[in-house]
Amino acid sequence: MHENKYLAIYHDLASRIRDGEWKAYDKLPSENELAVRYKTSRETIRKALNLLSEHGYIQKMKGKGSIVLDVGRYAFPVSGLVSFKELAQTMKQPVRTIVHELELIKPDAELKQQLRATSKDDVWKVVRVREIDGERIILDKDFFLKKNVPLLTKEICEDSIYEYLETKLHLPISFAKKEMSVDEATEEDRRYLDLNGDDRVVVVRNYVYLNDATLFQYTESRHRLDKFRFVDFARRK
Known part of the structure; x- marks a missing residue:
């Protein structure tokens, strides 16, 4: 097992x-x-x-x-730290991940701030579309520091990056800070998503940390407005 x-x-x-x-x-x-x-x-x-x-x-x-x-x-806990593959296993509709970009880049000023990166750092940029029941409704833009994630391939990104990070690289992914907003759709959103005329998208920004509090990933998850539903489960300690 x-x-x-x-x-x-x-x-x-x-x-x-x-x-x-x-x-x-x-x-x-x-x-x-x-x-x-x-x-x-x-x-x-x-x-x-x-x-x-x-x-x-x-x-x-x-x-x-x-x-x-x-x-x-x-069924869709936005505040949880769950991979799309894990989420997809709970859904009855057919799902597919489409990798549009996978490259190593140098961080610009904004990305330096989001990832606490420096000019010497290399950053993996991964752009993926999540298709559910034949509709492209989520655009995920992931950025990983190469010093923590030495290698990524298209096959890994199509399957599950988190599964690879935890089972192959043994990275101790621990917690995330999240911000949510409703933003104007960008040209990139319109190019990759089936927006059906919507001019706004829900954006969930994730800052993901290892168990030693090292920030190693920044993600923008951009959702079609009519398909997004915020649901959470809270338990008083």
Whole structure:
């Protein structure tokens, strides 16, 4: 198995919840029952359930077990640090990633500020369009410092950059700061997206950090206005 056991169990349970095997307010099987089902320890099951709780799939209630939450409204958590490939696995529509640009560049003044880069740094620029159900609705512009990401290929960018960074380069991606705004559509937006006459797009700007607080990625994710829906799950600590 290419991922930790508890992560595999988490993904399987999350998929079953999304597919409706357990409805909102149903109770999941007990830790003992799940341990038998997945042939593992209760501790591993507990870690998977904790992850389900953190991502808004269940509410753990003392003495009552794990209650399934209404996950339909949490299908697209903008505030999460989730790759498009991971998101696509939760969707029923056909999806495709189209790589339009992949090159090493020298950062201009704006990019230096966004990435805390210097004139000596090389930066990977990746421009990708996300097509969902035959419509081009998201334009992702990613910038990675080469000193953290020595190599990128078109094949990696078409599949999942994050999967490559974490499984091949073992980069400890930790957290992101995000800004959202509604901006005027650019010529680039009109060229790459099916805007259907809209002259504005939703822009989500991401600043992504490693676990030592090193900023290594800046992203602009530009969404067609009528297809964008902000949904979040919040849990009071």
